């Protein structure tokens with residue numbers, strides 16, 4: 001297995017489009033790294049450069065200690081699993097899985113044993129003599145993964161391999177790929193635009209936007225300490241509430257945005273360094289709670305002005321409530337107790353310790369959110 005490193009990697013396509021804008025990060029040996037970001041942010045381009053299917057405009061890609069920029073794909077000792085499986089339709093499952101090994105001139109016995117071993121791991125021993133069109137989507141996906149496993153490559157690359165499957169199968173394959181990663185202890189790079197997939201599978205996640213890395217961190221660090229408003233709204237579902245306004249410091253520190261007035265209390269005194277500035281305040285839907293009256297608020301919570309409900313989504317274990325506080329849209333995930341009806345006001349309070357503050361200009365997190373010492377303005 002091997003470590004993978006990108007050093008200032010840039011990709012400009014022939015039409016002048018910069019798909020990857022000078023990206024540097026390393027994926028450790030045996031790590032499961034997820035590249036995530038919206039459509040067009042450069043995920044596939046990055047993966048294809050790792051695979052050698054796309055040239056690198058600038059910078060270096062290392063696999064192990066070797067710079068592989070000029071190395072042809074077949075010498076890179078990597079295997080890639082694509083979204084569309086790309087199985088050979090006229091070949092049986094066995095031959096599809098054996099094909100890469102035959103090309104590399106492995107002996108018959110070795111091929112048979114590797115295919116059998118992979119088929120056993122993936123639970124497809126009983127379909128080895130079928131053709132792809134006689135398989136379900138999930139089975140085809142397993143064959144595509146099997147074809148990668150038999151190679152025993154240093155690095156596995158996955159490009160949205162589960163997006164053609166229905167929700168249940170996707171969840172099942174997600175678990176299986178995670179298990180596979182554990183048992184093979186292989187370096188894996190997995191591309192998805194699905195943040196749930198990213199959060200549940202990745203040891204670390206690389207969040208991309210327009211060819212730029214936004215943040216690289218463990219799933220929970222991304223969730224708890226997003227570096228900017230893009231990551232804050234991309235990770236988590238429904239998205240974090242983001243409200244732009246001003247920090248006012250007449251008397252106690254407070255956040256003001258149109259009809260929204262939020263006293264911040266003493267716990268956030270460190271934000272005083274930003275008094276008078278435009279900031280974006282963020283709070284996740286799960287950090288809002290129902291409260292009956294302003295005077296029953298417990299310490300550490302901040303009341304929102306009454307939210308007029310516009311939509312309730314009862315999910316059984318919780319209800320997602322959409323509404324507006326003045327003109328500001330608010331989403332809350334609430335316990336499935338009796339809630340007011342649509343059109344009625346809802347009193348909500350935020351856990352103060354879960355408030356995030358971002359610069360209103362460029363969206364970067366204001367460090368005071370994380371610790372007591374504010375960064376000088």
Ligand SMILES: Nc1ncnc2c1ncn2[C@@H]1O[C@H](COP(=O)(O)OP(=O)(O)OP(=O)(O)O)[C@@H](O)[C@H]1O
Nearest residue numbers: 013015017019038039040041042043044045046193
């Ligand atoms: N061969 C090409 N020539 C010119 N531009 C390209 C080419 N391939 C991709 N692009 C552009 O580069 C950008 C990144 O494309 P890429 O396929 O890497 O995105 P992605 O993150 O994988 O998106 P998706 O989630 O939709 O698969 C896009 O704007 C795309 O239109």
Ligand SMILES: [Mg+2]
Nearest residue numbers: 043044045159
């Ligand atoms: Mg893609």
